[in-house]
Amino acid sequence: MPNRPRTVRSPLFRKILVGACLLVFAMGGLTDLLMSRYTQQSEEGAVQRSLQAAARVLERELESISPESLADWAHDTDRRLAARVTVVAASGAVLAESRREPGSMENHAHRPEIEAALQKGVGIAKRHSTSVNMDFLYLAVPARLSGGAPVVLRLAAPLETIENAVSENRWRILRTTLLLALAVLVAAYFFTRSLTRRIHRIQGAAEALAAGDFEDGLAMQDSGRDELGALAASLHRMAGNLLEMVDLVRAESARRDAILSSMREGVLAVDQSLRITFCNEAFLQAVAVRQTPEPGTPLEQVSPDNALLEPLWQVLEQGETVRAKIAFPATPGRSYELYAKPLELNRQKGALAILHDVTEIERLERVRRDFVANVSHELRTPLTAIRGYAETLLDGAIDDAEHNRKFLEVIRSNAIRLTNIASDLLVLSELEQHRASQEATEAVPVQAVIETAIRTVESSARIRQIRIQSQPTDLCVRALRFRLEQALVNLVDNAVKFSPPDTEVRIECNRTDDGMVEIHVIDQGIGIPEEDLPRIFERFYRVDKARSREAGGTGLGLSIVKHIAELFGGSVRVKSRLNEGSTFTLSFPAA
Incomplete structure (x- = not known):
């Protein structure tokens, strides 16, 4: 006391x-x-x-x-x-x-x-x-x-x-x-x-x-027989009743809080004046609020966005369940499905809102749609060419000694292109599976990888009259050799394909202060427009679609490079200006 x-x-x-x-x-x-x-x-x-x-x-x-x-x-x-x-x-x-x-x-x-x-x-x-x-x-x-x-x-x-x-x-x-x-x-x-x-x-x-100290309240006694004595006796009885009721409320409240706090969905309860009576951690994360608001705090102070306020007002005024799709300015890029219904709080009107984060679902659906559309488009073009030339040959052109061989070469070229697309898709799928499992790495000497990449594209470079130069290095990175070779070959091959004759492609290496090894592939090619730079690592994205198909590209090479770099804790970036060449930089942890 x-x-x-x-x-x-x-x-x-x-x-x-x-x-x-x-x-x-x-x-x-x-x-x-x-x-x-x-x-x-x-x-x-x-x-x-x-x-x-x-x-x-x-x-x-x-x-x-x-x-x-x-x-x-x-x-x-x-x-x-x-x-x-x-x-x-x-x-x-x-x-x-x-x-x-x-x-x-x-x-x-x-x-x-x-x-x-x-x-x-x-x-x-x-x-x-x-x-x-x-x-x-x-x-x-x-x-x-x-x-x-x-x-x-x-x-x-x-x-x-x-x-x-x-x-x-x-x-x-x-x-x-x-x-x-x-x-x-x-x-x-x-x-x-x-x-x-x-x-x-x-x-x-x-x-x-x-x-809340009911034991002290139960211990209170007063022997007087006047009004104060009667008041003391009433308080003594009330203490016993309150103790029982509070124990029940505490148990129920603990059970409710445990359930609501563990939910991945955001839960919000408000009264008839849109003052917060309860919210869980998932809701606070959705509106980017770190500190839990006190009960009675106006919702506008926590989330002033009308996308949330208007559906709740509609529930309070009409007494009907409302479903909507909303987004909060405080958490850009995330989408939520809102389910709001009337709620009675202490005989007063209120509203209960549940927020389900559908950002990942929408992203996966968008990726699926884009992937299906891109694959369909990439497959349709060579398949159309193969079918057209095959039908032409069947219609009698097979006996045309002047053109039949040309038609067969077109069919063969498009078949190779289909094979390359399927092969690159399999590589991407494999890389995504390895990202989830975090495959073990090894110390890979960068010089050996550079020499392998040069040998791989050397014949193509000779045909296009492109010189490939590299500086000797003794640096090593943490990765898998064949994956690193795969990424570097893609970058050097792209540099050769998109460089004019009688130019040079250089491969340079250095180590940064934060323990990373950088491999730079520098060309003197046509460059990349600035507006296309943010998207060049997307699947099937091409800056110049006609030139890319002419060069035999699938549109998946840079996406594969990005997946390989991220698989081993690295990154890839590009610096380019139109008609001035490009510099692609691979970054991996040093071994």
Whole structure:
């Protein structure tokens, strides 16, 4: 089970604590508001009453004070009462001030307390004094000096004492609130500790079930008889049921995955929104994706090709089975037969697609068709000639001494050509069988093979006035001698056939850095057009069909050379330009 969080870190504890503290602080704030207002009003009322009493006494004193001694009387009264004293003439001019020079003070005729005193007999105001930079409570009453001159007596008490009383009261409330919050904290801790422990046990069991640890879920017990106890008992029963169900699902899923993963056909399952629910390795190879996508991944992210998306949409919309032939841009050159049908996934519509790779089948069918067509064509021409000349002889030309021998030579030439075609076809068939069996090789000296090839075509070269030159070499290759001779004879024979008189065919050898031996056959012949180079190793392919047949070729020689080279782990390539000659290069592993 996971580690249990401490009680003080429990969200439940924090919620209870925060709720209780909010309530305590709200009550404390409300109490502070009400008590501060009450204290301020009470203190201000006491100061007003004190100032009113002092004003009544001082009003009588002023009747005996002359204007000349008015300033001294104001300072003396300030010291006795600890209150600011101001005497203002009816015009608003300040006659005496206990804390400032009267001459530096502005006219007070429009001060609220002065106007109220003259109109109502008493004026009270509370404001900040710019003269002494303090907050005061002002009280003003009308009075007369000894000479009977009317004035206004104003007393002012600083509000600092009132604010101090309010602040003291607030501190008391704050201390009380903090003590209550501490008590709530302690009470919430003990209240939630027991509750959170039980909740954590149930939570741990539920998380174990979610993680697939059913043994831990079965081990969970709670002895409480309340709602939490009932919940724990339900989880215990559910753990047992889930364990049985999961075992069955795992067995079925393992069986299904083993079957689908081992299939050579690509398998894809999608939901109604074309999100992938399953795919096997064969499907990923078909769309050239290396990493298995997560369930729920949109199919467009894996294979955005409409050739796959449209049939699946058709299955989802129409609910019918769809068959189609498709190809993926990610795997060019490969073809697939698609079989898609509706699939129900968790009571929701889906589609199942199976991809069968028919690339090899199509290739073999194409090879078969081409082979049949080419063989038919190659056989039809000499057979037609043989039949035509034979019928001509039977119709009476056999007695024509001038032409009968010519006709027989044509029949013989075409018969030889048929024999050569059959022989080359047998060689190709044999080479393909040996490729499958990987026949053992031997160390073959290249010089001996070159000499054999030159002797084989020497008479033909002499007739055509072609010189054959070679460089001595001591290199050896891994192959079979008669196969290597067969390949080299084909290349040298072609070089002789397609070279003009009085030219030269050269045979050169070298060893490459990667451990291969190269044999080059270089001629000064008619060359090969660039557009024909990719196809010259195909069966029955001819660049110049008329000239090739004239030279007695079957169209299989270069295909045989390619099969021999590949049989022994080598290759053949050509470099040629029209009317500039050709260079054929055989490459074999060095011995």
